[in-house]
Amino acid sequence: MTGIGVIGCGTVGATLVAALAARHEQFAEPGELVLxxxxxxxxRGRAYQRDTEAVLANGPMIGMSLYLGDPEHGVRWAEAKGLAVHPDEQGVHRFLSRPVYGDYLEDGVEEALDTLRAAGWRIRSVEETATAVERDGDGVVIRYAGGSVRVDHAVLCVGGRADDDAYGLRGTPGYIDDPYPLREALADVPEDAEIAVIGSGMIATDVLMALRAFGHQGRVTLASRSGLLPSVRRKAARVLPSVLTAERLAALPRPVRLADIAALAREEVETAGGDFAAIAADIMDPAPAEERLRRQLDEGLSDDIGTQLLQRAVIEIGQDLWLALEEGDKEQVLRSLHSRLWSFASPIPRSTAAKLVELCDEKRLRVRAGIETVERDGDGFLVRYEDGEHDRADLVVNAVTSVYRPEPPSAGGLLGLARTSGVLADHPHGGIRVDERSGRALDTAGQSDDRLFVLGELTRGAYYFVSAVAAFTRRADEIAATLAALPAPAARDAVPAAG
Ligand SMILES: Cc1cc2nc3c(=O)[nH]c(=O)nc-3n(C[C@H](O)[C@H](O)[C@H](O)COP(=O)(O)OP(=O)(O)OC[C@H]3O[C@@H](n4cnc5c(N)ncnc54)[C@H](O)[C@@H]3O)c2cc1C
Incomplete structure (x- = not known):
């Protein structure tokens, strides 16, 4: 019986369990799954934990199915629960709250585990954090405080996002280092507190939505390097890119340059009658955040589908574009284009954007670029900007989503040990090195085999676009397909080794 270990049971782990269930008939014999x-x-992981329903999933349910081959799976789940997930009569997308999407993940995994059990698989749960992962002959030993387990294959799904303590404020009174769960982290915020949020991306908008729902009345400043808010999701449209496709990409000479991709994007938008120059200007030379937010909200229901085509293309072939991109251009993306690309590619719901505009109208929200330092100052904090200006705040909330973020502390020990022993190696663009075609981990000698795989945000250096459920399901399916195609190992159960 093949033993497969899933290390990390967050959203990404859920996509792997679903992928194994979807392909269980392709395995030579039922296996044992060790969670x-x-x-x-x-x-649920961090993003979809039980928390305030004021925070919404940013993607429509049709794009967030657990199953690559069954995009309607999540929609059917929601319909069975009586939840509205189809666009309204104006074409405005509807979104589940993130805790409710977490319910889907829980139910979806339960369904997948039932499928595996019914097919004869054994499911075993180790309810501990893994402390080490070691290669052992033709298997992998996973260690944890209470013992260890040996499996034939292991997939690391430990997440990859930890919020950076960019200004060394961890432990300072009045500094909220991790805003999740929001209803706990923000519970004691006084109604009239003046708040500085470090960051202006997804996590910052979560903090704003939660503070608003909890009755906060004071002013909030989003202070970041870029000063960019996420873009506003446009009207629902059935779009299918015809230029930014895998086929056209395959025909481009290697390595692909950013200019090549821009040329395809222009052709894509202009073929659909759209204004590429306007879209490009919005990405590369964005207006100040509030002005851009208002304009995007005003324009969001127009019939122009250029933006949706490009956003769809990011989902469809974003990872392939990254894999083909010239190395120097990758550096450029990471160094100077990341915030702009991310703002464009990960839009927030219109309803969230409308609430941000309300906060601006009430003079309770400002977005400022060029943050330089944040320091403790008397009873509060001083936020300094590159232009010499500064803000005072009673409280500071950390909502940094830097591309160079560190690894999550829960996985730090495990990854550190695996690196030291040469089992895993750092990717030059961040995260862990993997064989890009299969997700197999590469060791420090650049070798891979079928024992250890990496899935999710730890593969960001390899694939770059690794922060969306749709990106995880594709890679999870590839790993499941690889595992299913391997010959069954010599009869050997995944037995606990000595602790
Ligand atoms: C605020 C926010 C909003 C988002 N909104 C959307 C959205 O609307 N749509 C979308 O498609 N994507 C969205 N995403 C992106 C994406 O869905 C998440 O990043 C995704 O949940 C990542 O899942 P994960 O399993 O990699 O990480 P996590 O959710 O962090 O889970 C990692 C798991 O690994 C476990 N773990 C860690 N270390 C160890 C260890 N040593 N041993 C064993 N287990 C370990 C943890 O306990 C945890 O359960 C959002 C992300 C964020 C942060």
Missing amino acids: VDRPEGRW
Whole structure:
């Protein structure tokens, strides 16, 4: 019986379990699935934990199915629960709250585990954090405080996002280092507190939506390097890119340059009658945040589909574009284009954008670029900007989503040990090195085999676009397909080794 260890049971782990269930008939014989993670919040991970319903999923349910081959799976789940997930009569997308999407993840994994059990698979749960992963002959040993387990294959799904303590404020009174769960982290914020949020991306908008729902009345300043808010999701449209496709990409000479991609993007938009110059200007030379937010909200229901085509293309072939891109251009993306691309590619719901505009109208929200330092100052904090100006705040909330973010502390020990022993190696563009065609981990000698795989945000250096459910399901399916195609190992159960 093949033993497969899933290390990390968050959203990404959920996509792997679903992918294994979808392909179970392709395995030579039923296997044993060993699920290793602490028991709290399994399958929801950080993004979809039980928390305030004021925060919404940013993607429509049709794009967030657990199953690559069944995009309607999540929609059917929502319909069975009586939840509205189809666009309204104006074409405005509807979104589930993130905790409710977490319910889908829990139910979806339960369904997948039932499928595997019914097919004869054994499911075993180790309710602990893994402390080490070691190669052992033709298997992998996963260690945890209470013992260890040996499996034939392991997939690392430990997440990859930890918020950076960019200004060394961790432990300072009045500094909220991790805003999740929001209803706990922000529970004691006084109604009239003047707040500085470090960051202006997804996490910052979550903080704003939560503060608003909890009755905060004071002013909030989003202070970041870029001063960019996420863009506003446009009207629902059935779009299918015809230029930014895998086929056209395959025909381009290697390595692909950013200019090549821009040329395809222009052709894509202009073929659909759109204004590429306007879209490009909005990405590369964005107006100040509030002005851009208002304009995008005003324009969001127009019939122009250029933006949606490009956003769709990012989902469809974003990872392939990254894989083909010239190395120097990758550096350029990471160094200077990341915030702009991310703002464009990960839009927030219109309803969230409308609430941000309300906060601006009430003079309770400002977005400022060029943050330089944040320091403790008397009873509060001083936020300094590159232009010499500064803000005072009573409280500071950390909502940094830097491309160079560190690894999550829960996985730090495990990854550190695996690096030291040469089992895993750092990717030059961040995260862990993998064989890009298969997700197999590469060791420090650049070798891979079928024992250890990496899935999710730890593969950001390899694939770059690794922060959306749709990106995870594709890679999870590839790993499941690889595992299913391997010959069954010599009869050997995944037995616990000595602790
Ligand atoms: C605020 C926010 C909003 C988002 N909104 C959307 C959206 O609307 N649509 C979308 O498609 N994507 C969205 N995303 C992106 C994406 O869905 C998430 O990043 C995704 O949840 C990542 O899942 P994960 O499993 O990699 O990480 P996590 O959710 O962090 O889960 C990692 C798991 O690994 C476990 N773990 C860590 N270390 C160990 C260890 N040593 N041993 C065992 N287990 C370990 C943890 O306990 C945890 O359960 C959002 C992300 C964020 C942060």
